[in-house]
Amino acid sequence: MDVQQRIREHIASQPVVIFMKGSPDTPMCGFSARTAEALKSCGRPFAWVDVLADPEIRSELPRYADWPTFPQIYIDGELVGGCDITLQLHEQGELEKMVQQAADTAA
Amino acid sequence: MSMKQTIEEKLGTRFEPEWLEVLDESHNHNVPPGAESHFRVTLVSDGFAEQNLLARHRAINATLADELAGQVHALAIHAYTPQEWQARNGTPESPPCLGGGKADRG
Numbered sequence: 001m002d003v004q005q006r007i008r009e010h011i012a013s014q015p016v017v018i019f020m021k022g023s024p025d026t027p028m029c030g031f032s033a034r035t036a037e038a039l040k041s042c043g044r045p046f047a048w049v050d051v052l053a054d055p056e057i058r059s060e061l062p063r064y065a066d067w068p069t070f071p072q073i074y075i076d077g078e079l080v081g082g083c084d085i086t087l088q089l090h091e092q093g094e095l096e097k098m099v100q101q102a103a104d105t106a107a
Numbered sequence: 108m109s110m111k112q113t114i115e116e117k118l119g120t121r122f123e124p125e126w127l128e129v130l131d132e133s134h135n136h137n138v139p140p141g142a143e144s145h146f147r148v149t150l151v152s153d154g155f156a157e158q159n160l161l162a163r164h165r166a167i168n169a170t171l172a173d174e175l176a177g178q179v180h181a182l183a184i185h186a187y188t189p190q191e192w193q194a195r196n197g198t199p200e201s202p203p204c205l206g207g208g209k210a211d212r213g
Contacts, residue, residue: 021207021208022205022207027205027207028205028206028207028208029204029205029207029208030201030202030203030204030205031181031183031201031202032205032207033202033205034202052207052208066165067165067168068168068172068175068176068182069168069175069181069182079161080161081160081161081164082164083183083202084164084183084184084185085160085161085164088160089160
């Protein structure tokens, strides 16, 4: 499977996915850490991809998504944004609704 | 011209912002002194009124595409309309670096 297909597979097969540096429990970047914490607080499981461990995805995803930085968060197959957008949605109470709705619909 | 000035000039021209602040936060990260790699932008513009957050961030990223393809590694973005900005009183602080991405690009 080529890298584009692998990216599509990650995004399409999970209701909530974060592409981040490190893992939610061992994040390797402050922006990834904050974003993963916001997702954790939504009370549903989510998928994650460590781009430091997958150099192909790391180099291809910015082009695929037309989004230059990490982390990147996808809900229901759509790019939500990076750290700042996710935290702003979290602050507004929107993130929790979006994550719960996506997770519950997929369940 | 410093990278901070380049970013200010490009965003100022493109968005004609009511408020623009560009901070070089590189010293908080795992990069050599003077790296000019990590920035925080706060931009307040009437033009954002019709755009959701994703569209606002995409517009800023596109304006700085050359810089992001080069030495700018992280760009924190806070994009508000004048009304949203008045309602908030400032932006959150950037998180501390945790060491990943040393000597490479995001």
